[in-house]
Amino acid sequence: MADGHYHSIRFDASACHGCMACMRVCPTQAIRVRRGVAAMIEDRCIDCGECIKACPKSAVVPLTASPDGLGRFDCTIAVPSPALYTQFDGEVTPGVILQALKASGFDAVATLSWAGEAVTRALELFLADYGGPVPLISSFCPSVVRLVQIKYPELVGQLLPILSPREVAAREAKRAAAEQTGLPADRIHAVYVTPCPAKMVSIVDHPGMETSYIDAAVGISDLFPLLAPVIREVQAGGADAPEPETSAGLGWAFSVNLPSTLSEERTLSVWGLSNVVRTLDDIDKGRLQRYTFVECHACAEGCVSGPLTVENPYVARARALRLQRTLPARDVTDPGDMRSRYARGEFGTTVPFSVRPPQPLGRDIVSAIARMKERDRVAGRLAGIDCGACGAPTCLSFAEDVVRGAADEADCVFVRQQQLLDRIAQLSERAEGRA
Ligand code: SF4
Numbered sequence: 001m002a003d004g005h006y007h008s009i010r011f012d013a014s015a016c017h018g019c020m021a022c023m024r025v026c027p028t029q030a031i032r033v034r035r036g037v038a039a040m041i042e043d044r045c046i047d048c049g050e051c052i053k054a055c056p057k058s059a060v061v062p063l064t065a066s067p068d069g070l071g072r073f074d075c076t077i078a079v080p081s082p083a084l085y086t087q088f089d090g091e092v093t094p095g096v097i098l099q100a101l102k103a104s105g106f107d108a109v110a111t112l113s114w115a116g117e118a119v120t121r122a123l124e125l126f127l128a129d130y131g132g133p134v135p136l137i138s139s140f141c142p143s144v145v146r147l148v149q150i151k152y153p154e155l156v157g158q159l160l161p162i163l164s165p166r167e168v169a170a171r172e173a174k175r176a177a178a179e180q181t182g183l184p185a186d187r188i189h190a191v192y193v194t195p196c197p198a199k200m201v202s203i204v205d206h207p208g209m210e211t212s213y214i215d216a217a218v219g220i221s222d223l224f225p226l227l228a229p230v231i232r233e234v235q236a237g238g239a240d241a242p243e244p245e246t247s248a249g250l251g252w253a254f255s256v257n258l259p260s261t262l263s264e265e266r267t268l269s270v271w272g273l274s275n276v277v278r279t280l281d282d283i284d285k286g287r288l289q290r291y292t293f294v295e296c297h298a299c300a301e302g303c304v305s306g307p308l309t310v311e312n313p314y315v316a317r318a319r320a321l322r323l324q325r326t327l328p329a330r331d332v333t334d335p336g337d338m339r340s341r342y343a344r345g346e347f348g349t350t351v352p353f354s355v356r357p358p359q360p361l362g363r364d365i366v367s368a369i370a371r372m373k374e375r376d377r378v379a380g381r382l383a384g385i386d387c388g389a390c391g392a393p394t395c396l397s398f399a400e401d402v403v404r405g406a407a408d409e410a411d412c413v414f415v416r417q418q419q420l421l422d423r424i425a426q427l428s429e430r431a432e433g434r435a
């Protein structure tokens with residue numbers, strides 16, 4: 001964590017060959033490539049993982065836990081993202097995957113069935129009393145929350161103050177394990193099997209909570225090669241256990257299970273970061289006030305296409321839709337129980353979402369304005385074609401780097417070329433004067 005910013009990725013300078021592919025896809029202009037090596041600007045990164053997908057050299061490394069180190073607690077509970085169910089071919093049901101997780105050494109496995117449904121009920125109850133600004137913005141994708149905190153501080157109050165199903169599932173599974181085993185809480189660990197590195201951030205530095213109920217995250221891509229042979233063994237064993245997952249739990253892999261009380265005309269679903277940014281811009285300008293709820297997903301196909309998944313995202317999405325149709329749709333929550341749990345605050349976030357604006361250009365407003373003017377002057381001397389050759393994604397971001405002292409104007413090839421031409425002209429003038 002640097003300057004209070006924990007991140008779930010790091011750049012491996014020894015593997016980076018400076019191609020700038022990561023810099024070009026970063027939605028928040030958080031990457032610079034200087035002296036042939038990529039590096040992150042900490043206070044701008046939202047941990048979306050787009051750079052992981054773009055890097056041809058695997059030089060962007062997710063900081064998830066290694067599956068090897070998970071057995072050191074007395075009780076380790078796997079909390080699989082429903083995205084895991086979409087990574088294997090159609091014959092492999094969620095029930096088989098959950099059995100394989102247990103056979104791989106996890107002491108218990110928690111599905112999102114109950115938690116997913118419980119969160120939908122909590123959302124219903126919250127909306128019934130809500131009278132604040134709209135639209136509310138879903139807070140289940142950690143990258144979207146970070147984007148709002150960094151780029152749209154005025155919208156932080158519109159982030160939905162309800163816990164995610166993965167947090168609720170981990171809490172309930174830990175409670176159940178403590179009752180069954182009598183172990184102290186610090187010997188029971190919940191491990192999220194994650195499709196994206198951003199979930200790692202939400203564990204270490206959870207927005208809206210003092211502490212996450214999840215203790216570690218292991219990437220689907222890391223677990224996949226270990227799980228695949230165990231799945232084959234489970235299938236060969238022919239065990240025919242009842243299906244523990246429901247369509248409500250699975251739905252969270254790619255969409256919020258919206259309450260039936262919310263009409264389709266009052267909700268929006270937005271996929272992919274460029275679309276999320278466009279929508280947040282519109283909300284910021286007050287254009288979407290006829291909507292009550294906007295669910296935003298950083299990944300274009302939802303969690304099934306996260307940077308730590310292994311399957312083709314369209315195949316994974318097709319499987320998710322099929323599973324959603326075929327899994328049992330039973331109602332696993334009790335309305336009375338939900339109302340009393342909601343009233344006890346079991347589903348609400350416990351601390352307000354904070355704003356995290358990037359480092360300002362100056363120490364105070366006056367110096368920030370002066371430096372913005374200086375930045376615009378520098379930008380005015382640049383070619384304005386955003387070629388990226390300087391190692392910054394745009395001419396304006398390069399000008400800002402120059403004003404901050406992080407780059408030299410002569411790093412721009414066009415400025416250098418002009419300097420060279422000026423120097424040649426000077427020398428020839430001098431030579432002509434001597435002639
Ligand atoms: S994780 Fe996303 S925001 Fe962070 S550096 Fe990579 S592309 Fe940029």
Ligand code: SF4
Pocket residue numbers: 011015016017018019020021022023033037038054055056057058059060
């Ligand atoms: S994509 Fe980024 S991190 Fe990967 S090799 Fe290219 S410059 Fe380096």
